[in-house]
Amino acid sequence: DAKTTQPNSMESNEEEPVHLPCNHSTISGTDYIHWYRQLPSQGPEYVIHGLTSNVNNRMASLAIAEDRKSSTLILHRATLRDAAVYYCILNNAGNMLTFGGGTRLMVKP
Amino acid sequence: GAVVSQHPSWVICKSGTSVKIECRSLDFQATTMFWYRQFPKQSLMLMATSNEGSKATYEQGVEKDKFLINHASLTLSTLTVTSAHPEDSSFYICSAPRTAAPNTEAFFGQGTRLTVV
Numbered sequence: 001d002a003k004t005t006q007p008n009s010m011e012s013n014e015e016e017p018v019h020l021p022c023n024h025s026t027i028s029g030t031d032y033i034h035w036y037r038q039l040p041s042q043g044p045e046y047v048i049h050g051l052t053s054n055v056n057n058r059m060a061s062l063a064i065a066e067d068r069k070s071s072t073l074i075l076h077r078a079t080l081r082d083a084a085v086y087y088c089i090l091n092n093a094g095n096m097l098t099f100g101g102g103t104r105l106m107v108k109p
Numbered sequence: 110g111a112v113v114s115q116h117p118s119w120v121i122c123k124s125g126t127s128v129k130i131e132c133r134s135l136d137f138q139a140t141t142m143f144w145y146r147q148f149p150k151q152s153l154m155l156m157a158t159s160n161e162g163s164k165a166t167y168e169q170g171v172e173k174d175k176f177l178i179n180h181a182s183l184t185l186s187t188l189t190v191t192s193a194h195p196e197d198s199s200f201y202i203c204s205a206p207r208t209a210a211p212n213t214e215a216f217f218g219q220g221t222r223l224t225v226v
Contacts (some may be wrong), residue, residue: 032212036217041220043113043115043203043220044202044204046214046215046216049212049214051212087152091212095211095212096155097204099145099153099154099155100152102152
């Protein structure tokens with residue numbers, strides 16, 4: 001399975017934008033990029049996914065590099081409730097998600 | 110909207126007993142569900158793929174006789190931890206893809222915290 005690399009942790013101030021990077025240099029042409037987040041003591045929650053074009057939804061935006069070897073999850077205005085571990089995962093159509101270490105986002109008031 | 114409900118949310122059991130965890134898809138059908146285990150401060154580890162009407166597929170190193178999976182209907186998968194021991198204490202999480210189509214988003218249960226004493 002193609003791997004993803006994310007920083008272990010990031011910090012943000014409340015109400016400021018947050019850019020969470022993910023590297024996936026060995027991504028294949030059919031891999032979709034999925035993002036999930038996990039709040040403490042809860043199951044993960046779907047955030048967004050995309051293939052080539054940038055994607056927006058009510059939770060976040062996903063910016064995908066032209067060569068698809070990296071992507072960035074953008075939270076437009078971080079709130080305290082956005083503090084979580086964010087996972088960038090490549091989905092190879094089988095819908096079986098392999099989780100890496102993720103990025104722990106801390107939001108300061 | 111589509112939701113996955115997991116029950117119980119926590120359980121404490123004595124060493125040597127068995128524990129059953131249920132995972133239900135609400136408002137949608139799931140021919141495939143996935144079971145994960147998460148130890149403290151670690152990421153989720155896939156244990157097995159649960160297939161409706163057929164045998165589960167287990168990841169390497171996961172004992173199928175210890176972690177019994179049954180997916181008898183399109184909305185229910187169960188994980189039974191048999192003869193539980195303290196090292197089985199963990200956070201167990203199930204998930205289901207929203208549809209059977211490839212690359213669909215997944216919904217996760219709220220998790221079950223198992224403590225074996």
